[in-house]
Amino acid sequence: MQPTKYTPVLQEIAREVRPIVLRYFRSELSVEIKEDNSPVTEADKRVEIKIREIVARHFPQDAICGEEFGGEPGDAATWIIDPVDGTKAFVCGFPLFGTLTGIMKNSRMVAGMISVPVTDELWLAEESGATTLNGVAVQTSRCRSLSAARICTTSPDDFAAAAWPYYQRLAAACQMQRMGGGCYAHAMLASGHADLVVEYGLGPWDFLPLIPVVEGAGGIISDWAGQPLNFHSRGDVLVSANAELHASALNYLREYRY
Amino acid sequence: MQPTKYTPVLQEIAREVRPIVLRYFRSELSVEIKEDNSPVTEADKRVEIKIREIVARHFPQDAICGEEFGGEPGDAATWIIDPVDGTKAFVCGFPLFGTLTGIMKNSRMVAGMISVPVTDELWLAEESGATTLNGVAVQTSRCRSLSAARICTTSPDDFAAAAWPYYQRLAAACQMQRMGGGCYAHAMLASGHADLVVEYGLGPWDFLPLIPVVEGAGGIISDWAGQPLNFHSRGDVLVSANAELHASALNYLREYRY
Numbered sequence: 001m002q003p004t005k006y007t008p009v010l011q012e013i014a015r016e017v018r019p020i021v022l023r024y025f026r027s028e029l030s031v032e033i034k035e036d037n038s039p040v041t042e043a044d045k046r047v048e049i050k051i052r053e054i055v056a057r058h059f060p061q062d063a064i065c066g067e068e069f070g071g072e073p074g075d076a077a078t079w080i081i082d083p084v085d086g087t088k089a090f091v092c093g094f095p096l097f098g099t100l101t102g103i104m105k106n107s108r109m110v111a112g113m114i115s116v117p118v119t120d121e122l123w124l125a126e127e128s129g130a131t132t133l134n135g136v137a138v139q140t141s142r143c144r145s146l147s148a149a150r151i152c153t154t155s156p157d158d159f160a161a162a163a164w165p166y167y168q169r170l171a172a173a174c175q176m177q178r179m180g181g182g183c184y185a186h187a188m189l190a191s192g193h194a195d196l197v198v199e200y201g202l203g204p205w206d207f208l209p210l211i212p213v214v215e216g217a218g219g220i221i222s223d224w225a226g227q228p229l230n231f232h233s234r235g236d237v238l239v240s241a242n243a244e245l246h247a248s249a250l251n252y253l254r255e256y257r258y
Numbered sequence: 259m260q261p262t263k264y265t266p267v268l269q270e271i272a273r274e275v276r277p278i279v280l281r282y283f284r285s286e287l288s289v290e291i292k293e294d295n296s297p298v299t300e301a302d303k304r305v306e307i308k309i310r311e312i313v314a315r316h317f318p319q320d321a322i323c324g325e326e327f328g329g330e331p332g333d334a335a336t337w338i339i340d341p342v343d344g345t346k347a348f349v350c351g352f353p354l355f356g357t358l359t360g361i362m363k364n365s366r367m368v369a370g371m372i373s374v375p376v377t378d379e380l381w382l383a384e385e386s387g388a389t390t391l392n393g394v395a396v397q398t399s400r401c402r403s404l405s406a407a408r409i410c411t412t413s414p415d416d417f418a419a420a421a422w423p424y425y426q427r428l429a430a431a432c433q434m435q436r437m438g439g440g441c442y443a444h445a446m447l448a449s450g451h452a453d454l455v456v457e458y459g460l461g462p463w464d465f466l467p468l469i470p471v472v473e474g475a476g477g478i479i480s481d482w483a484g485q486p487l488n489f490h491s492r493g494d495v496l497v498s499a500n501a502e503l504h505a506s507a508l509n510y511l512r513e514y515r516y
Contacts, residue, residue, distance in 0.1 A: 026451060039434060092408050092436045092443075093451025095377060096354065118377070119353060150350050155437050156414065176297060178350045179413050180438020185350075193284060193351025 006111040014115035021117040047083035082205035086182030096184040102209030112212035131216035140218040140241035141192040149195040152185035159200040170252035190217035202235035220246040224253040264369040272373035279375040305341035340463035344440030354442040360467030370470035389474035398476040398499035399450040407453040410443035417458040428510035448475035460493035478504040482511040
């Protein structure tokens, strides 16, 4: 694999998607509520269509799997797309939503990005190199103890009732917690500002594109049992700045049973 | 009172404070944990010192009351300062923190601002005019039913255990909720993107500067019993886009007893 095979295309996606998202952001958009009770906007659909166009132009043989229009992994590479991660943030006018795109080959994520249109920040990673933020390499923090750790999650809403106390016990062992992160929390972990991110109930498009970004910055990402994530994972996710912190955090989560 | 008496000084504060905050944001700063277990950074102190300098230059007779260096209301006007609202966001690298400054006269808030340095957004209000965002008038939403409302709060952490279920019942009656707002949620409400903000355990510097911003945009702000907020309020705050929504939300909160 060429080290920069996907990078220019991911950059193109971020560049092309940004004006589309910004046109809809804080405008009079009609928000639909989906069957799973999550909101979706016209922006979600337009962005996914644009990304599908770009991928089809560069890699016509690849499969595409997106949050809005579905799809299944293929035999060649599969592009995993979350057009607007953090739709609630988007809908409430907060700038902390992002476009996620990742590329999966033989069930392994080989490249990924988090693009945040409002702040014009792009976290990019290919498995061969370090994660970059707008072209500059980033690194996870060296925080190795829970008592000094900054933990992020998005909202209690997203957790099963039985799962939430597991998060709470872990958060209580940390120095501070912050909510409302979505993909931005993972970006902050990659950049060394947050030390742990715990999520529950994510779809594959929510977490697969994050894997190269987190790992390329030195972080660890797994499910709550410590197992690697794949397309069929249930969506309980633990992300840590380093292996020591990951091991400590897992002690609080691995007893949880679905 | 002249309609623009305080506006130029609030603008000067926002302009002067911005580079100070941005110098510390995402840098190697040492975070202290205060007695109340909340974090404080060097940026908080520097910003408050700068604001105190600016106020003393323009209004030497006024009193100043700030989160970091204290102070009590005086007989003339009193400036109420939260140098960095959303310190946890700041410390975790999230751009959604802000500098709050408000002016109180005869126990009434006559002007206020929310300045968000990273996004370069300034919400400004004097009691004589409409709230503006970077000079353009903003207005709260016309959402009048809880079932269509977007509700924001910062974190369950900030609530007394007995108070949290009151918020939860209200949030469950709304269309969607978003966490992690801090002052940004109030700004989003003033701009019409969020419909309700519920907070608990705030200090006077956290909520007093918001009053003119919310009211100047058409919103309603009170404590959980529906009473007007003042310097000695306990810090349980309900902010609504309009009176109908406020009345509906109060039904969920007013039974709470300290």
